[in-house]
Amino acid sequence: MTVQTSEERPLAASSDNFDDFLPEALRFTAPTELVDIGANLTHESFSRDLEAVLQRANAANVTTLILTGTDLEHAEQAAALCRRFPGLYATAGLHPHDASHWSSSLETAMRDLHRQPEVVAVGECGLDFNRNFSSPTDQERAFEAQLGLAVESGLPLFLHERDAGRRMLEILRSWRDDISHAVVHCFTGERDTLHGYLDLDLHIGLTGWLCDERRGYHLREFLNDIPLNRLMVETDCPYLLPRNLPAKLKGRRNEPALLPWIVQEIAHWRDTDQAEVAHATAETARRFFRLEET
Structure with missing residues (x-):
């Protein structure tokens, strides 16, 4: 990812110290x-140094970023960033925490976003029975509506699931013949749930949760x-700053430049080469999000 603005000009001179954060x-x-x-580059913590964040990602060889759209506002912001910087793509959906806000007008707005070329997946959507910020009934209603949008658009799904594996599997089984690809992002569940997703030919996204000896050891x-x-x-x-980092980071903000540490952890526990994991996961992502076609 050669980080340039849409005007194809270099980043601001202040980026001379872009790596000072790390x-x-x-x-x-x-x-x-x-x-x-x-x-989640639309998060307010990136508002002051986004260009430096992108340069650090580039320096770490993290060349493509999928920005997560968790509601209409953040999905629109993510799409706007994609138009500013090459190498960025976006998802657009409603997180289950906010499922109670689903409406016909929101569905129309999401449908419009899914037609934009920089939007490459429907989501983040799914079920979260861990906190139930929205009721399970509202979550299922919003999730099924977004499954319908995925069928309509043909886009893959970017899924969220926490403590809801059994119900998620039931719903996805009934839709599996109609939807295209789907990835369960930030997978943290148990072996049986994982195998249920794999049996449905779903993809799995792993984060720094794996690097956390307190809660990610089972993975x-x-x-x-x-x-x-x-x-x-x-x-x-x-979120989810990896706990395998060899030095302390000022603050607790995670960023794309730290992705190689997660790849290293995966390679270690798979007893395989980092380059193999890096190459395979990148190729899988490019196919999944159809980036070769954009």
Whole structure:
């Protein structure tokens, strides 16, 4: 990703110090180009140094970013960023936390977004029974509506699931013949749920959760169950800062430049080469989001 504005001019001169945010010990360049399939770059924490964030990603060989659209406002912001910077693409959907806000007007607005060339997936959508910020009934209603939009648009799905694997699988089974590809982003579930998703020919997104010995250890035990052609990697930044970093980072903000540390962790637990994981996950992401066609 050569980071330039839509006017094809270099970034501002202030980017001379673009790497000051990362200590030397955290500047890790991936052996081959990476695709970060889940970056929340519309989050307010990136508002002051976005260009530097993109340059650090470029320096780390994270060349393509899929910006997550979790509601109408952030999906529109993500699409606008994609028009400013090459190498960026967006998703557009409504997160289950906000499912109670689903309406016919929102559905129309999302349908319009899905027609934009920079929008490459429907979502983030799904079910979250962990906190139930929206009721399960509202979550299922919004999820089914967005499954319908995915069928209508032909776009793949960017899915969220937390503590709702059984119900998610039931719903997806009834839609599987109609939807195209789907990825369960930031997978944190158990082996049985994983195998249910794989049996439906879904893809799996892994984050820095894997690097957290307190709550992600179980993922390491069945990491090899995920075929490389179904696996993608993501930071979910600014969240889920990897805990395997060899130096402290000022603040707790995660960013795309740290994706290589997640790839390293995956390679370690799969007992394979980092370059193999990097290349395979990037190729899988490009096929999944049809980036060769854009």
